[in-house]
Amino acid sequence: MTDPLAGLGYVHNRLVRHSAESDAAVPLLTAPGARLVAMAGERIVLANGSALLDPERIAAPGPTLFLGRLDGAPVFAAALAPERAEAFDADPDLATNDLRSLAAEGSVTPHELGLVATAKSLLAWHARNRFCANCGAPTELAAGGYRRDCGSCETHHFPRTDPVVIMLITRGDRCLLGRSPRFKEAMYSCLAGFLEPGETIEAAVRRETFEEVGIRVGAVTYHASQPWPFPASLMIGCVAEALDEAITLDPVELTDARWLTRDDVSAMIVGTHPEGLTVPPPMAIAHLLMRVFVDGTA
Known part of the structure; x- marks a missing residue:
């Protein structure tokens, strides 16, 4: 049967998402089989035509988001400094591209494209919500990245769509x-x-x-x-x-x-x-x- 949404960007996604309300422990980035979606500014880092990278290949400073699991393996996302894109493009084993181009060119599989879209939206939300909208105090990443918590007024903040x-x-x-x-x-x-x-x-x-x-x-x-x-x-x-x-x-x-x-x-x-x-x-x-x-x- 023909997929009526074939060719439509970002709609396919096999990620089993982590939940903001889940009691399940967030795995480590060093967990066996873990994969990382890395964004240098607005550009996604690619290796061998895939945005799902070996975390050991990319140095990701600071906290990473736990997106969920793909085929049982944990998947994370990290924001890197925009200037790192130039070094990735100079590496013969790596490349970068923006998300619109990935969709228009079909550079990655449809299911991976949807997963990368999830990573981009969550990373953008975290970048814009470092302070509590209720009291102005700094917020901290929680629930693997599907929530931010305010330690001052105890407000929970959730990603918006x-x-x-x-x-x-x-x-x-x-x-x-x-x-x-x-x-x-x-x-x-x-x-x-x-x-x-x-x-x-x-x-x-x-x-x-x-x-x-x-x-x-x-x-x-x-x-x-x-x-x-x-x-x-x-x-x-x-x-x-x-x-x-x-x-x-x-x-x-x-x-x-x-x-x-x-x-x-x-x-x-x-x-x-x-x-x-x-x-x-x-x-x-x-x-x-x-x-x-x-x-x-x-």
């Missing part, structure tokens, strides 16, 4: 795609925005669509989700039906938005659109939503 709705707006045999000022030239994608406190997924889809293009939305259907480790979001992919079609553009959010037919989107996906319009790469959930629209399975 930021939910983002990303939606393909349809009306009959057309869909609405937009261009952000951050996009490369001629690329169009689905509308997206952060879910706000106290808001349902459906309400966020309707609000963001109206704010960005002035279009009212009726039915909203969930399709798939994707971890997006930049630094720690969850993309919630939806298909939504437009109740009208007149576009009122928010120029701060978008430089353009337009209705496109299935034939238009199909040509954009394969790179043959007469205007040179393109879409995000297959590793992005926007690409998946466009494909299911073209296939008529949205």
